[in-house]
Amino acid sequence: MQENKPVLIVGLGNPGEEYKLTRHNVGFMAIDAIAPSDSTWKKEKNALTTRAEIDGLKIIFVKPQTYMNNSGEAVQALMTFYKVPLENLIVIHDDMDLKVGDVREKTGGGSAGHNGIKSIDAHVGNEYRRIRIGIGHPRDFNSPIDPSDWVLGKFDSEQMKQIESVIKTLAII
Numbered sequence: 001m002q003e004n005k006p007v008l009i010v011g012l013g014n015p016g017e018e019y020k021l022t023r024h025n026v027g028f029m030a031i032d033a034i035a036p037s038d039s040t041w042k043k044e045k046n047a048l049t050t051r052a053e054i055d056g057l058k059i060i061f062v063k064p065q066t067y068m069n070n071s072g073e074a075v076q077a078l079m080t081f082y083k084v085p086l087e088n089l090i091v092i093h094d095d096m097d098l099k100v101g102d103v104r105e106k107t108g109g110g111s112a113g114h115n116g117i118k119s120i121d122a123h124v125g126n127e128y129r130r131i132r133i134g135i136g137h138p139r140d141f142n143s144p145i146d147p148s149d150w151v152l153g154k155f156d157s158e159q160m161k162q163i164e165s166v167i168k169t170l171a172i173i
Contacts, residue, residue, distance in 0.1 A: 006088065007057055007060070008084045015065045021155065022152050069116065096137045107130070
């Protein structure tokens with residue numbers, strides 16, 4: 001991480017009230033939890049952003065408003081505008097291959113079929129830090145739901161407790 005440059009922390013999700021608590025919006029939920037509670041959000045470069053200084057680092061929290069499949073557009077525009085190097089990009093997103101509430105972190109790699117990650121990779125490259133939050137797969141629950149519908153579904157109350165709990169423990173910086 002380049003200490004003298006801003007850090008962009010992006011939570012992936014879809015804008016709109018109908019998507020607010022869906023599995024695909026775990027990234028937005030995480031950003032809402034880790035951004036300062038007195039944050040003032042503004043719309044810029046197809047995203048909602050707020051800023052904070054934490055331990056001397058300038059942090060820009062981001063919720064792209066382009067819908068998941070085009071997240072890279074907003075990320076690229078903000079990285080260019082704020083001169084954020086790729087190693088200072090952190091993306092938080094849902095992962096169906098992890099059990100509900102599990103968290104994994106990695107730098108680089110493939111998209112594992114995640115359209116938001118595919119979009120970011122296409123726009124800025126793939127050597128950035130990713131924090132993946134498990135949302136489970138329909139097969140884990142013996143559910144016939146198609147995975148594309150699964151991610152747009154909502155957590156049940158027990159799953160939501162797991163997600164809220166794990167989000168509180170995230171140590172991003």
